[in-house]
Amino acid sequence: MGQTIQIEKANSLKEKPDVSNIKFGTVFTDYMFSSHYTPEHGWETPTITPYKNLELSPALQSIHYGQSVFEGLKAYKSGDDILLFRPEENFKRLNRSLERLSMPKINEEDAIKALKELLQLEKDWVPDGPGQSLYIRPFVFADEPFLGVRPSRTYRFLIILSPVAGYSGAALDPTSIYVEDEYVRAVRGGIGNAKAAGNYAASLLAQQKANNLGYEQVLWxxxxxxxxxxxxxxxxxxxxxxxxxxxxxLNGSILEGITRKSIIELAEYKGYTVKEERVHIDDFLKGVQDGSISEVFGAGTAAVISPIGRMNIHDTDYIINDNQPGDVAKDLYDHYTEIQYGRLEDPFGWVQKA
Amino acid sequence: MGQTIQIEKANSLKEKPDVSNIKFGTVFTDYMFSSHYTPEHGWETPTITPYKNLELSPALQSIHYGQSVFEGLKAYKSGDDILLFRPEENFKRLNRSLERLSMPKINEEDAIKALKELLQLEKDWVPDGPGQSLYIRPFVFADEPFLGVRPSRTYRFLIILSPVAGYSGAALDPTSIYVEDEYVRAVRGGIGNAKAAGNYAASLLAQQKANNLGYEQVLWxxxxxxxxxxxxxxxxxxxxxxxxxxxxxLNGSILEGITRKSIIELAEYKGYTVKEERVHIDDFLKGVQDGSISEVFGAGTAAVISPIGRMNIHDTDYIINDNQPGDVAKDLYDHYTEIQYGRLEDPFGWVQKA
Incomplete structure (x- = not known):
């Protein structure tokens, strides 16, 4: 990359949907960014084109051997501005994922520049309703047509955009969690801390088991x-x-969440004591039973903060905080999202204009 | 599937290459088989078309979340016949992989029928030189354009064909192995026993490390x-x-190799004692050091049997059997490949005409 981004204009633009009625990750904007890697020339031909299908070989390395990693972040509407939240963290992590999967790194600054140029072109796609945002999906996949097991020689880096209301339902609606003790998502020495496609495929069977038992998500x-x-x-x-x-x-098999990191920083700034420690499920269970654990919540880009109101641990169902969002989760969610939307001061320098 | 396979004829056929000079998995034949899955209609529209690029969404589930599994088997030329080796085992395993990755199963009989029809059309592509064969790659991948983490609703099943000389170099050339004790490929409860794309991507960094240290492959x-x-x-x-x-x-994280299973059956038939047991690397090392281990070899579809002549264990280099193919490996390789090519009696019913 580093070169000027070529822009191929669309003949006509799509009609903008009512974002409050669309499902996460189903509607895509008019344009996408792409760049191509060869060992001879590195990343080149950065291009913004109309969003369209790709022509790919049936022997595509990423379909057969899974060299494919991604990122997820959001753009927020603030008056006439479009705001990004710590995008450099996403592209740093993308590079860590790329390295773990033997894929060539991208230039982080060029990537952010490309993202901002794409967002300027697509600024009317950033929704401004409560909790709404434009979900950004940068991803890199191997595209050499070759069936030997070795790293691909060629790759594509794309950024696609999807307007979203929220990951699932209303903000802070408590979710339910099944603690999975049969299937395993990742192990130290593996690729659990990379945002690699294969990690997600490996998680789906346990996810379905949890759903069948009446829980929304899995705790690994x-x-x-x-x-x-x-x-x-x-x-x-x-x-x-x-x-x-x-x-x-963090232990090498847990994903190094950017929301995780930011929530820890925000909580400490707000005066909470935050502890990162190894947590045995039985100690956790004891805390749930004796009431010393008063709230449980998840934190991630898609849902921001998601209170957990019900948990299945060792085949028993436990209700957390009367299945209501807790005060700490609400406090952190409010402060965090106000910063993201530019409505509260950002003492951390997290937010930047696109 | 189950329906008649539609065939779309190519306008012109490719020139057949000199198979002894091509690299594994780089040349593809004139035709491919494909079928498409929807929840409403199951697997349908089984079609043989010219081998060509696919038009796929940038939001393809398998690129983002890795729902992609494959198989590998070979067709052998025997006079005017094309022979297949235990193809039902491959499609059974494909179904086990599909199940583990929350993907819809295929009909095994229909798949074999489709494969045979494809092979009849492509019979001139099955090479007849020593050690040569037509490598068959059935694979299934998720093709719904959707960024939520859940199983795809739609899938494609394809079979592509590639003439091969052998996986690497001459038959029975000893290979070198680095015993990897930092990175991990798979763990019980995970997807190690599925032929899933993500397992291979996870293996590449260790593979590169081994290559940099002068070894060809990794022992996990x-x-x-x-x-x-x-x-x-x-x-x-x-x-x-x-x-x-x-x-x-087998323990749930080791791939259930069809060559593994067949070599065990053949070895027992030939009067060898075969033991399947949990093997500690230090016990293995002791056996290498004191000479009780006289041969080491790998077994898989691509290479059939590959003697291991040199191993790095705990950072020390060991030579096995003077870096020469061992008598047992040679004996099994000869018998096994003679059965595959239809030149020796097949007492197991493994070989069938395409």
Missing amino acids: LDGVHQEYIEEVGSMNIFFVRNGEIVTPE | LDGVHQEYIEEVGSMNIFFVRNGEIVTPE
């Missing part, structure tokens, strides 16, 4: 002992224990 | 203890200990 335990709390798959997990905020410490 | 240890021998990624591993053949027992 560690792959070695199947005893320590890891993450929810689309969110990191937090809980409030004796007034302090606790979250599992 | 178990994900829980990082102490027990699992597999080589493209092959299962066998060794000869005090004249008996030993291979790691």
Whole structure:
């Protein structure tokens, strides 16, 4: 990249949908960004084109051997401005994911520049209703047509955009969680801390099992002992224990959530004590039973903060905080989203104009 | 499926290459098979078309969340016949992989029928040189354009064909192996026993590390203890200990190789004692050091049997059997491939005409 981005204009634009009525990740905007990698020339031909299907080989490396990683972030409408929240963190993490999957890194500054140019072109797609935003999906996948097991020689980097109301339902509606102790998502030494396509496919069977048992999402335990709390798959997990905020410490198999990191920083700024520690599921369960754990919530880009009102632990159903959003979750959610939408002062320098 | 397969004829056919000079998985034949799945109609529109690029959405579920599994088998030329080796085992395993990744199963009989029809059309592509065959790649991937984390609603099942000389170099050329004790490929409870795209992407960094240290492939240890021998990624591993053949027992994270299973059956038929057991790397190392382990070899569809002549275990280099193919490996390889090419009697009913 580094070169000027070529723009191919669309002949006609799509009609903008009523964002409050669309499902997460189903509607895409008029344009997308793409760039192509070869070992000879690196990343080149950065282009913004109309959003359209790709012509790909049936022997595509990423379909056969899964070299594919992604990121997720959001753009927020604030008056006439479009705001981004810590985009550099996403592209840093994209590079960590790329490295773990033996894929070539992108230039983070060029990527942010490309994203901003795309957003300027698509500024009318950033919705301004409550909780609404434009979901941004940067992703890189291997596109060499080749069936030997080795890293692809060529890759594509794309950014696509999708207006969203929220990941699921109304903000702060409590979700329900099944603690999974049979299937494993990731293990240290593996790729659990990369946003790699394969991690998500591996999670779906447990997700379906949880759904069949009446729970919305899965809480994963560690792959070695199947005893320590890891993450929810689309969110990191937090809980409030004796007034302090606790979250599992990063260990190589937990995704290093940017919302996780930012919530920790915001909570500490607001005077909460935050502890990152290894959490045994039985200690957690004891806390739920004796009331020392008063709130549980997830944190991730899509849902921001999602209170957890009901949990299945060792085949028993537990109600957390009367299945209501807790005070700490509400306090952090409000402050965090006000910063994201530019309505509260940002003492961290997290928010920038697109 | 179950319906008649529609055939769309190509206007012109490609020139057949000199198979002895092409690299594994780089040349594809004139035609491919495809079928499409919807929840409403199941698998339908089975079609043989010219081999061509696919038009796919940038929001393709399999690129973002990795619902993609595959199989690998070979067709062999025997006079005017084309032979297949236990194809029902591949489609059974494909269904096990599909189930693990929350994908819809295919009809195994219809798939074999489709494969045979494709092979009849492509019979001139099955090469007849020594060790040559037509590599068959059935695969299924999610093709719904949707960014929510849940199973795709729609899927494609394709079969593509590629003439091959052998996976790497001459038959029975010993390979070198690095025993990986940092990175992990799979863990029980995960998807290690599925032929899922994501497993292969997860293996590439260790593969590159091994290559940089001068070894061709990686031997994976178990994900829980990082102490027990699992597999080589493209092959299962066998060794000869005090004249008996030993291979790691299946445990949920080792791929259930069809070559593995067939080699065990053939070896027992030939009077060898075969043991499937949990093998600690340090016990294995002791056997290499004291000479009780006389041969090590891998077994998989691509390479059939691949003697292992050099191994790095705990950062020390060991030469196995003077870096020469061992007698047991040669004996099994010869018998096995003679059956595959229809030149020796097949007492197992493994070989069938396409």
